[in-house]
Structures are given as structure tokens and as C-alpha cells.
Amino acid sequence: MRRSLAVNPMTSPDTATALSWLDEAADVREAAGLHRTLMPRAADSDLLNLASNDYLGLSREPSVIAGARDALERWGGGATSSRLVTGTTTLHSDLEDDLAAFLGYESALVFSSGYLGNVGAVSALMGRGDLIISDGGAHASLIDGCRLSRARVVVVDRGDHAAVRRELGGRAEERAMVVTDSVYSIDGAIAPVTQLYAATRDHNAVLLVDEAHALGIRGAGGRGVLHEAGLSGAPDLVATAVLSKSLGSQGGVVLGSSAVRDHLIDRARSFIFDTGLAPAAVGAAQAALTLLRHRPELAVRVRSNAARLAQLCGGEVPEAAVVSIVLGDPGRALDAAQRCRDRGVLVGCFRPPSVPPGTSRLRLTVRADLTDDDITNVAEVVNAVLAEI
Template sequence: MAFGWIEEQARARRRAGLVRALRPRAADCPLLDLASNDYLGLARHPEVIEGAASAARRWGGGATGSRLVTGTTEAHARLERELAEFCGFDAALVFSSGYAANLAALSALAPHGSLIVSDAGNHASLIDGCRLARGTIQVVAHADPEAVHKALHTHRGPAVMVTDAVFSVDGDAAPLARLAAVCRESGAGMVVDDAHGLGVLGPGGRGAAHAAGLAGAPDAVVTVTLSKALGSQGGAVLGPAPVIDHLVNTARTFIFDTGLAPAATGAALAALRVLRREPERAARARTVAATLHARLAAEGHEAVRPDAAVVSVRAPSPQQAVAWAADCRAAGVAVGCFRPPSVPDGVSRLRLTARADLTDEQIEHAVRVIGEACPVTRRTASTR
């Protein structure tokens, strides 16, 4: 049988406790949400919903074509201008997803003969972008500027260093300012995925790259997603105008992909404007994350101190992580459950995402449920 090997892989997943399954979510789901990436609580904001509806009424259900044919509307151009201005870059280019944006940035900016230095903890989309690029890939130790320096020091020719700004598994932040100094010393460019920093870090939520002084830098390119803090869908690449022009002409996930749907474009633009008007949402998301961490660590959980809005609670096994998540759900709280191969260190964990719109009462309820559903032996919590 041509695909008989698939069943053997399925059996192996079942034995390891790594089976994944889709779970459709009802529109009126009663669970307290600590699993989504809606960091600022904007996905259901009235202005964001109206932004989506208004764009759909005006432009229709889909973009109707690739961006270079019919898929670019006035709304796309407006979103790109406002996003670039907000984050402090010359220009922006919107894609149908953050994944597509990362594939575009790396495949277009690392030609044959170049070196790509990639952090060991990078997101799958960055890893796949490196694989699609024609440069030589060197994976270096996680969040280690000295390792990046050693890799770049031995290379002669074009080079680019790629890293998440905030790593999605543990929620720790990359030392962007130190990495930038290392790259500039070697004449290398930087590609920074700020998916988990936009809307949470930096002044008014302008992102980790902005906070590190990379905004507008001629040697820095930043990718973001519109599906997390902005509560919509899609992604974007921010950077110098010549780089954005280069992507328009060479990035395959831009040229050959249908443009972002008008509704998602309108929603992201509306969310960006809410964030401009209410910058305190960014600080609130960080406060909620810090509170969740402090309370869970005090109860003995191995919770990693968050640098943004992700709180990681490590579990002793994949099976235990699944059981914990199921018990939390049964008690009314939805939490993320990360297991291999989604975790680069092989350690399963619950992944909690803080939201700016969580009340103190909801935080207390979540901590109580997690404490009861995830019993642990008392130990010193991890503080990095």
C-alpha cells in the first residue's frame, strides 16, 4: 500500500502520547481563554469586528488574486503605511500569514553563497524559511550572542542572523541589542520575528525590535503577525524600502499567493488604531503574565518567568501535559499544551497566554483551577 507507512507513524505517536486532534470551538465557548494568542483582547473588540465587516462589505469576501494582480486594495496599502509608521520602519509588506512572511523574508534575503545563522529555539516558520533559502545554515545555541559572533567571524561573504524576538515556547526574549551589535561588527543583516512582541513590548506596544533600537535600522528586517496582538489574520515584513521592493519582486510567497482577505485587512487596521489610542493594553498584558507566573511559581510549578505575554509551565511528560490540559478544560479554563516536536528542548509544558482584558477575578480563578488540575511536588520554581 502506497501510504501504509502512515499507520505505523500513527501508532508510534499514540505510544508516545503525541497524537493531535482538531477540536472545533463554538462561538459561545464558555471556557476562560488562556490558550489563544489574543494578547490584547482585540479579536472580539467591536471596532475590530466592524473593521472586518466594513472591509468585507466594500471589497468582498476575498482579495480575488495575488497582490501583484488584483489582490492589493486601498485597505492593504493603508495598513502597510500605518503599520510601518507605528513600528518605526520605512515600509511594510502584508502577507496572507505570518508564516508566509517569514518564508518570504528568509528565502529572498539569503541567496546562494550567504550564511544564515539561526537560533536553536526559532519558530518552525523561520526554520522552514532557512531551508527554502539558498544560503548555508548554521544553527547556534539559544539566545547566545557569543555563538552568533563565532559563526559570523569565520564567514566571508553575505550573512544574515535570524531570531525570534520573543520565543513562543517559554516566552523568553532574545538579547536583540547585543545581537545587533554582533551583526554590525561583522556586517551581517538581521531578520527578527516579532510575532510575540508586537502589541506587548516596546513603547505603546511597538514591539521588541523597537524597544531594542532596531526601528528604521538599514540592516534590520522585522516580521510580524496580525493574528496575535492585533486579533486578526495575516503577517507583514517591515524594513528599509529597498528591501521591501526586493520582496515585491522576488518573494515567492508574495508573488504567487492570493492577497490577505479584505476582512482580515480591515480588522488588523482597526486593531492597530485601537492600540494607538489605548497603549496601556500592552502594559496590562505584561502585568497579567507576571501575575500568573508569580502565583504559579509560588505554588511550586516550574514556571518560566515571562518576558512578554507567554507563561510556560513545564510538565514531567507528554502524557502528564495532556492530562493537565484536559483537567483544566474540564474545570472551565483553556490552556495550551506543547509537546514534541513543537518544543525544541523536548520538554512538554502547558503554555498560558496572558490577555490584557483578563480581570483580577479571572486571573485568580485561572490560578486556582491550574493549581488543582496540575498537582506538583513542591520544589523551587525556575526563575532563569
């Protein structure tokens, strides 16, 4: 049993409080193998990290750190307010222009996190009386945006574009949107964005695609799945991405037409009422984007590393940078992750609600800066742990 919450000295230890149910709920989670613990990471940790989303290894790149430092010294520690007051700097505007140009869109709008970007875009573009069709593999931030929109939401199986067509064709609502990830975050598979876009165009609907796990990994020079499919900047298409994965910084971005950007500035609550992204994060992302533009081989390298690791572990070659090893039981997955950590390799452990029940797994996120020896070491550790359990 977990230790009870501290009792208010003004009450009897036997007196129930309004939050007493938390202890029981915590015990239920622990019994199911779903209790989570924060594990602070030391700056000088010698663990080989395959649990982060720093896909290109840029978070510690000297030029990226220099970009953050320069912005910090020029603009200070924070944006100072929401972006509609004084929180928009010329640094923010320059990054938005560069992101739009690099990814192939008319305009871009930076949010203080990818989560807030997705929530803001979905809930501002759709509302009561509209229809949202949500792909079964959509990220939690898209799901929460659907809920906050108050639109009618239909969830279809992951990648089922035929079901999307049926729902769009049979709807009563005038306005509709389809939301999906381009690269599913759990296993790195690619969504059928071309078929989804064709379905939305045929039925006068909007397609919103989260490119969080595609930027820096797929497409020419890491420009994403939509660019790879020839859809960047297409009509009735909205893309979102993050600055916190391949760009090694923090923040999110929504890309689309200038009309979409103007609407979000006026209507997206997670933009209007949130403090702007800290200048240091903007400066780091700008430096990382510059580096990616000049080093397109990084995207090739990270996919090559992921393919090699998957092959050494006996799995299928992934389409992006995620190697997923399904173990089923959450306790078994947690045990395997700890055994890897004990051997010097940090891996992700995904359990419900991050994944469906019965599909708990190790999730290894590969980086472009891993050496061949690193990949071999990780494979040896993972294979040894899998043999033990």
C-alpha cells in the same frame, strides 16, 4: 491501535498500498503521546481561554469587528488574486503605511500569514552561497525559510550571541543573515537583540527579527522589542510581525527599508504566488492598530496580568505574555491540559516537535482583557491540576 485507513473497494483488504506506512507512523506517535486532535471551538464556548494568541483580547472588540465588516461590504469576501495582479487594494496600502509608521520603519509589506512572511523574507534575501545563522529558539517559519533559501545554515544555542559572532567572523560567504524571534514563543523570554544587532553590524551581516510575540506587548505602546531597544528602522535590520496575535486578525508583515520591500515584491515566492490577504482581515487589523495606538495601556495590562498569574502559580515572572509550566513527559502535559479543560480553563499543551524532547509543557497565554477574578480562577485550576498529577 488506531483504526486503519479506509481500503479501496477495488483492492483486497490485505493488499498493501503506498500509504500503508501512515498507520504505523500514527501508532508510533500515539504511543509517544504525540498524536494531535483538532477540537473545534464553539462560538459560545464558556471555557476561559488561555490557549489563544489573542493577547490584547481584540478579536472580539466591537470596533475591530466593525472594521472587518466595513471592509467586507466594500471589497467583498476575498482579495480575488495575488497582490501583483488585482489582490492589492488601497486598504492593503493604507495598512502597510500605518504599520510602518507605528513601528518605526521606512516601509512594510503585508503577507497573507505570518508564516508566509517569514518564509518569503528569509528565502528571498538569502540564497545558495550565502550563510544564515539561526537562533535555536527561532520559530518554525524562520527555520523553513532557511531550508528553502538553500543557503548554508548554522544553528546556535538560543540567545548565544557570542556564538553568532564567532560564526560571522569565521565565514567564507560574502553575504550573511542572522534570524531570531525577539520574544521566544515557547516561554516568552526575550532574545538579546541588541547584542545580535551589534554582531551583525560588526561583520557586515543582516539581522532579521520576528516580533510576532512582541507586537502589542513590549515597547512603548506595544511597539515591540526592537523599538524598545532603539533599533526600529536601523540599517541592515529586517523585522517581521503578525496581524493574528495582538491585532486579533490574520496575516503577516515584513518591515524594513524600501529596498527590502521592492526586493520581496519581485522575489518572495510566498508573496508573488499567493492570493492577497482577505480585505476583512485587513480591515480588522487596521481597526485593531488604531485602537492600540490610542490605548497604549493595553500593553502594560497584558504584562501585568501575566506577572500576576505566574506569581500565583509559583513561577518566574515572564518578560512577555506567556506563562510556561514545564512538565516533561508529553502524556503528562496532555493529561494536565485535559484536566484544566474539564474545570473550565483552556490552556495550551506544547509537545515535540513544538518543544525539545523532555520539555513538554502547559503554555498559558494571558490577555489584556482578563479580569483579576479570571486570573485567580485560572491559578486555582492550574494549581489544583498540578497537585493531582
